[in-house]
Amino acid sequence: xxxxxxxxxxxxxxxxxxxxxxxxxxxxxxxxxxxxxxxxxxxxxxxxxxxxxxxxxxxxxxxxxxxxxxxxxxxxxxxxxxxxxxxxxxxxxxxxxxxxxxxxxxxxxxxxxxxxxxxxxxxxxxxxxxxxxxxxxxxxxxxxxxxxxxxxxxxxxxxxxxxxxxxxxxxxxxxxxxxxxxxxxxxxxxxxxxxxxxxxxxxxxxxxxxxxxxxxxxxxxxxxxxxxxxxxxxxxxxxxxxxxxxxxxxxxxxxxxxxxxxxxxxxxxxxxxxxxxxxxxxxxxxxxxxxxxxxxxxxxxxxxxxxxxxxxxxxxxxxxxxxxxxxxxxxxxxxxxxxxxxxxxxxxxxxxxxxxxxxxxxxxxxxxxxxxxxxxxxxxxxxxxxxxxxxxxxxxxxxxxxxxxxxxxxxxxxxxxxxxxxxxxxxxxxxxxxxxx
Numbered sequence: 001x002x003x004x005x006x007x008x009x010x011x012x013x014x015x016x017x018x019x020x021x022x023x024x025x026x027x028x029x030x031x032x033x034x035x036x037x038x039x040x041x042x043x044x045x046x047x048x049x050x051x052x053x054x055x056x057x058x059x060x061x062x063x064x065x066x067x068x069x070x071x072x073x074x075x076x077x078x079x080x081x082x083x084x085x086x087x088x089x090x091x092x093x094x095x096x097x098x099x100x101x102x103x104x105x106x107x108x109x110x111x112x113x114x115x116x117x118x119x120x121x122x123x124x125x126x127x128x129x130x131x132x133x134x135x136x137x138x139x140x141x142x143x144x145x146x147x148x149x150x151x152x153x154x155x156x157x158x159x160x161x162x163x164x165x166x167x168x169x170x171x172x173x174x175x176x177x178x179x180x181x182x183x184x185x186x187x188x189x190x191x192x193x194x195x196x197x198x199x200x201x202x203x204x205x206x207x208x209x210x211x212x213x214x215x216x217x218x219x220x221x222x223x224x225x226x227x228x229x230x231x232x233x234x235x236x237x238x239x240x241x242x243x244x245x246x247x248x249x250x251x252x253x254x255x256x257x258x259x260x261x262x263x264x265x266x267x268x269x270x271x272x273x274x275x276x277x278x279x280x281x282x283x284x285x286x287x288x289x290x291x292x293x294x295x296x297x298x299x300x301x302x303x304x305x306x307x308x309x310x311x312x313x314x315x316x317x318x319x320x321x322x323x324x325x326x327x328x329x330x331x332x333x334x335x336x337x338x339x340x341x342x343x344x345x346x347x348x349x350x351x352x353x354x355x356x357x358x359x360x361x362x363x364x365x366x367x368x369x370x371x372x373x374x375x376x377x378x379x380x381x382x383x384x385x386x387x388x389x390x391x392x393x394x395x396x397x398x399x400x401x402x403x404x405x406x407x408x409x410x411x412x413x414x415x416x417x418x419x420x421x422x423x424x425x426x427x428x429x430x431x432x433x434x435x436x437x
Contacts, residue, residue, distance in 0.1 A: 025077035033070030036362035067102035190216030262309035263292035279318040298392035351401035
């Protein structure tokens with residue numbers, strides 16, 4: 001049996017004087033691989049800075065470097081010992097073990113690099129990682145026991161009917177693995193390109209998003225074409241797929257296609273950029289994401305609204321920070337008729353200037369708006385430069401400053417009072433009969 005032969009070779013090495021050379025080379029390779037991964041990790045750690053996502057990707061990649069370096073060093077040590085006629089049976093066990101560990105770590109790195117957002121690993125991805133880890137260790141056991149050759153021979157000789165043709169299980173499995181690997185590589189490259197473009201500050205934010213989306217789509221298209229070629233599908237089938245897609249767009253996918261086209265229009269004409277404060281329909285907030293199908297607005301209460309891009313192109317959009325982020329806010333107050341209007345307006349303007357967010361170059365402006373039923377109705381208009389931080393907080397601060405100034409100067413703020421007059425005599429009370437016992 002191959003496994004028995006491997007065990008006999010290992011037991012034979014125990015009586016070999018050169019066993020210590022194998023043990024020393026394996027231990028040295030492990031230590032050097034671990035040290036190399038630590039050095040590389042520390043060398044690029046500073047580049048991550050305080051970015052949680054970058055730090056998360058760096059930690060995932062750091063777990064891959066160690067096993068890969070150990071495998072390379074073990075392979076080199078094995079070749080060196082074989083050159084000097086030493087036995088290397090321990091390497092036949094050590095190299096597959098660390099190769100399996102490297103494959104697991106690399107698989108985890110690719111999955112997290114592609115599917116993890118914000119550095120948080122979901123339960124579904126954790127479950128998939130456990131299944132992937134189990135499959136890798138199962139392949140390691142089959143390789144060590146030399147059972148893989150028998151299984152692969154069975155898969156090559158077993159055919160599955162596919163219409164008029166037949167395909168072996170091995171071909172189907174190889175095709176599926178190649179497709180998955182190519183798609184993961186394309187998505188990983190798209191994610192890396194996205195992060196790289198987002199750090200180019202000299203490029204407009206909308207153009208960065210456009211190039212990132214187009215680059216990712218192009219990489220996925222190339223991966224699909226190569227995958228179809230590897231599986232053995234005829235590329236002329238794309239013409240049939242294109243016709244079916246055209247019919248689908250004509251029948252029921254107009255909205256989806258319109259949203260995607262509208263997304264590219266928004267990104268290219270720069271009518272909206274990330275950070276703008278807009279109001280569309282009944283939704284208002286700051287633009288946090290501009291995707292090819294939808295745009296995300298985050299309100300001042302933290303609630304995010306997903307707006308289809310078609311609404312932003314075909315409807316009216318109020319942009320508070322398109323060319324000039326400064327916006328005006330008006331607050332109102334009523335004072336008694338005995339108050340000096342000029343003094344009150346001056347106090348209101350001076351009180352608003354004490355609030356840090358109120359612009360000083362565009363000073364507050366007070367005005368008398370109406371002679372109300374309860375007093376003189378005054379309004380104060382003031383400007384702010386940061387509407388993305390909300391308007392309620394600064395309005396409250398200005399109102400509190402105005403209230404304090406009015407109280408310190410003994411200016412009354414009347415409240416509504418109404419008189420109720422009853423005309424004519426009061427009706428006589430009607431006596432109710434006593435209940436019978």
